[in-house]
Amino acid sequence: MNESGAFAMKRFNSPAYRSMLRSVEKPARYVGGELHAVDKSDRFFSLAEKDRVHFALCFPDLYEIGMSNLAIQIIYALLNRDENVFCERCFAPAADLRSYLKQRSMPLVSIETMTPLSAFDIVGFSLHYELAFTSVLEMLSLAGIPLYAEDREENSPLIVAGGPITCNIEPMAPFFDLVMIGDGEFLLPALLEIYREHKASGRSKTDFLRSVCGMDGVYVPSFYKVDYHDDGSVKEIKTADPCAPAVVRKAVVRDLNLAPIPCDPVVPNIEVTHDRMILEIFRGCARGCRFCQAGFTYRPLRERSPETLFDAAEKLIQSTGCDEIGLLSLSSSDYSHLNQLTRELLRVTDAKHINLSLPSLRLDAFSLQLAQRLAKTRRAGLTFAPEAGTQRLRDVINKNITEEDLFGAAKTAFENGWDRLKLYFMLGLPTETEADLEGIVDLAERLLLLWGEIPKTVRSKRLAVTISTSIFIPKPFTPFQWERQISIDEMRGRQSHLASGLRDRRVSYHWHAFESSVIEAVLARGDRRLAQVVENAWREGAYLDAWHEHFKWEIWRDALTLIPGGADFYVRERREDEIFPWDHIDIGVTRDFLNRERKRSKEGRLTHSCFDGCAGCGCDVWQTGLCPAALSGRDRSTDREKV
Amino acid sequence: MSTPLEIQRQLSRVLLFFARQGAAAWIAHLDTMRLFERAFNRAQWPVAWTEDAFNPRPMLVFGLPAGVGIETRRDPLEVTLETPVDMNCSVEKLNRLLPPGVEVVAWGEAPATKKSLMSLVKAADYLFEAPKICRAFEKTFSSRPSVIVPWARKGQVKEINLTPRILDARKITDDTLCIKAGAGSENHLRVDLLLEALVRDGGLSDESAAGARIIRERIYGDLLF
Structure with missing residues (x-):
């Protein structure tokens, strides 16, 4: 497979090329020559x-x-x-x-x-x-x-x-x-x-x-x-x-087992951001959290068989020699054969000093057990994503996490000596009030109390809780595609409200810069007229905007003056019958379904996941995967492993 | 390239000599270490791990780090194995699974000493290719008793005298210079500092220095054959 040959080598004989490489940081970014790079x-x-x-x-x-x-x-x-x-x-x-x-x-x-x-x-x-x-x-x-x-x-x-x-x-x-x-x-x-x-x-x-x-x-x-x-x-x-x-x-791969897994991936010569083998266990999500674009646009839910995955994992380990393998999906715990897959994988990875990482686990007993099994030295800490501070708001966004789940999981974690807990929240979710912000503070305080109740003999010596917030961005093809994004003043206010509430020294509060969230929101639900804004921002020097150190708010703010109403026009609440710039795209979930979901959110009503029956999102047209509409007639319980 | 002294030997503490060129010459030392760790995994060498409970590491020791942009021809790397392996097969397999431009060119038994591999390293041969580099070298070193360059590190600037660090110099052509220089924990010559001096004192153009080809031909040291 190693095909990088003489052609790729020639460039290194040129003094001008060497001179260029010596004038930049990390020249290996540009030279190729990695294992499995194809020439x-x-x-x-x-x-x-x-x-x-x-x-x-x-x-x-x-x-x-x-x-x-x-x-x-x-x-x-x-x-x-x-x-x-x-x-x-x-x-x-x-x-x-x-x-x-x-x-x-x-x-x-x-x-x-x-x-x-x-x-x-x-x-x-x-x-x-x-x-x-x-x-x-x-x-x-x-x-x-x-x-x-x-x-x-x-x-x-x-x-x-x-x-x-x-x-x-x-x-x-x-x-x-x-x-x-x-x-x-x-x-x-x-x-x-x-x-x-x-x-x-x-x-x-x-x-x-x-x-x-x-x-x-x-x-x-x-x-x-x-x-x-x-x-x-x-x-x-x-x-x-x-x-x-x-x-x-949209194009849909109906059977994910037929979609090739790159088992000979290019192995970078330098450390990259996620320096691990990746194994996509399933595509799509059954949950329907109302803020989550990926959760809707990747539907229907399609799994790879544990046999396919295990085989691919063995090949990946052999072909890359990497020391970490990450399972990828939108909600790992929902994989039907998680127990079987992780059991088989761990047998291989443990023997070879390979770490297995499993993001997006739910807060249940099995997940915690698994997390504990995975984190050999517990250095990584545990991460939960309640997204909102109160049950009311979690119901609005259809995040099916209850306080019992959260505290149950935290208790088990503390009892097993975990000393670092990270909690993710979003600020500016539809209907958010001060009570929801207080809810986050309250949650953090009660976690500290809970830790205090755990016998000293089993809990860790100290505890570190990190609260991390990002700004809610309404995205196309979600039930919140009609919603507004809160203003910069509101963002600032809510962040400082939280910061002043989270005073215990065991709690640290992290937040994201909010100006870039505004630009993300503008572009996410943007129309064609924004092309001139993007072009203008670029002409004025905007580049690599996802990097905090490169993002220049002033450039974007000025470029947006090209459009009457500027950013405000795009971050506003949309009319119920408004034609969206993306209305000629059929992503599977229907606008009707999303609108129904939006109304349910306003009533604080939960919608069950695809595992508990069809909610009528529209993705049944593909009749595939674990879509309940495709499974009707079969007894679903036989498809899912009892954990 | 040198060949193994004995054929079909089973070893558990191995000294490898590796070459790197092309793209692989442009990675930093830590990346070189990771590159080899992964290659050993792929080739299924039974590399031993340190006992450290919190941060166990594979037992690999590099003789001398190579800076970004330096090709090497024969750099030593010591590997400790859990069980002895048949070296001929193992090295062949490893070479097949290394990225392009990286190759193990020779191997032998690791030196029987408690000293670390790094402390054994004493000197190295370098080849520099750049227009008129020999004249610049002569101009820099022949007329001065010492050539002192500043070296900034961790916010401090140290003065380094290059002259005692250069053990021998040979002109191959006008544009190719071979140097034997001190290396390792004492008397180490940094080649970037040498090029700086050649620009400052020898009239080498910035462009020639930046475009120079630098090859570490071999490393000398106690017990390193």
Whole structure:
């Protein structure tokens, strides 16, 4: 599998290249040469230009972030399996390399063969957060590629995007030729195959876009025209091309066992942010927490079989030699075969000094037992996410955690000597009042009291509780997509209220900067008019905005003045019947269902999870996975392991 | 490259000599350590772990860290194994599973001493390739009894005299200089400081210094064959 050959080595003979590497921090970010990095240059040059597809897989953030991302590893392995497809990686350069390239007018190049992005057939961006938007523009600009799709010539690369946030890509719509929505495992290879045929026959870009725009998961922004009311809200979304479907439905991998797991992932030579093997145990979520976009957009819930996973884990351990393996999902405890899988995995990992990490566990006895089994030295501490301080508000957001769950879990944890507890909350959730903030303070105080009641012989010597808050951001395709985001003044007020309440020295309070939450909220529910704002912010120097040290509020605030109403227009509460900028995207869950959920939230009514029957979200159309509608007729209890 | 002295030997304390070039020359020392830890895992070497209850580590000792951007040809690495292994097979397997540019070029039994590998290291050969580097070297060192450069570390600036740290120098071509320099815990020569001095005192251009190719050819030390 080790295919990185002479071609990749040549660059190191150049004094100019060495000089560039010596002028930047962590040059290993840019040089490639990792285990399992693919260099198919011999094959590349043996093929006629028209017979191959050269794909630049771009991640609009630093190498360490991008290489921690499972999507990058999946797509890289998947595309390079095709002998006519040549997929190479490119990450956003850090500020130092970015200025180096700019000063010398050097183009941004791929890692594997140092090909300028402008020379690829397709440049694809994997998008995971809104604050990466300006980095996309920077990468295009560094590559000398015109930003706007309409300004690009026939011989310019096709600029495409995929990833979880493409469910509303409108603020970036004018920049992309094609956007993929939903699961990419089968969609992307299929698209590339059609692209290759088109390229070989010399047909135009528009021809290609027309021929694929009817596929599930393919969205061609230029084929839609958006009209606005005078107040700036959307009046109508019309198709602007006869081939374009009125509604774009997301792509869904119906059987996750058929979606390839990258068992020979690229092993970075330097430490990356999440430096571990990743095993995705299931996709989708049955819970329906009303603030959680992933919880709805990844539906229906589809599991991988424990056999598939165990087999993949063994291969991953063998092929990477990493010392940690993380199970990935939106709610680990919901995996039907968690007991069996962890038991089998631990047998292997324990023998090999490998840590098994399992995020997103629920607060039940089994989870705690498991957490204890996993944390060999208990250094990591326990993390709970009650999200809200009172039961009332937790019911509003449909977070099915009760105080009994929380205190029961904490008691068990204290009795077993855990000394660090981290609690996550959101500020600014719909209907939040001062009582809910007091609830957080109260919860922290009662946890300290509870710890005091545990016999000294079993509890730890000291206790550290961390309360961490983030600002609620209303997201498309959630029941809260209509809700407003609280104002900056409210954010400030609520944070200081909490900070002054949490006075015990055993409790530390962490919060996130709130200006970037505003921009995230603006972009998340944004429309096409925001493209000029993103462009303007980028022109004024916004780049790598997800990094606290790079985020510049003033730039964004000024750029938003281009739109009447500015940020306030986007963070406001939306009218019930308002047309959303993303209404032509069908993500599975229906607007009706989300609206019903919103009403239930206002009444503080819980909605049961998919495990307890169908709540009618709309994802039954795929008739697959653990969707109760797909399982009807079968006895569900036989599918789920008794724990 | 040197070959093992005895064929088919079973060893439990091993001294490996590894080369790194290409992309692998651009990683820092800690990353090199992790790179080898993972490679040993992949090759299923039974590497022993330290007894530390809270932070057990695989028992690997590097003779001398290599800075970012320095190629090495024969750097020593000591590995302690739980059980002896057949070295020929094991090294071959390891080499197959190392990333491109990293290779074990020789091996032998680890020195029978209680001293750490690092304390055994005394000197190293370096090869520098840069335009007119030999002239710059001569100009820097021939006319002065000592060449002193500042070295900033942890907020303090120390003055380092490079002259006693250079044990021998040989011109290969005008642009290729071979140096034998002190290395290890005493008398260690930092090659970045040497290049700085060549720029400051020898007229080497900044550009040549930044683009120089630096290769550590070998490391000398007590008991290191």
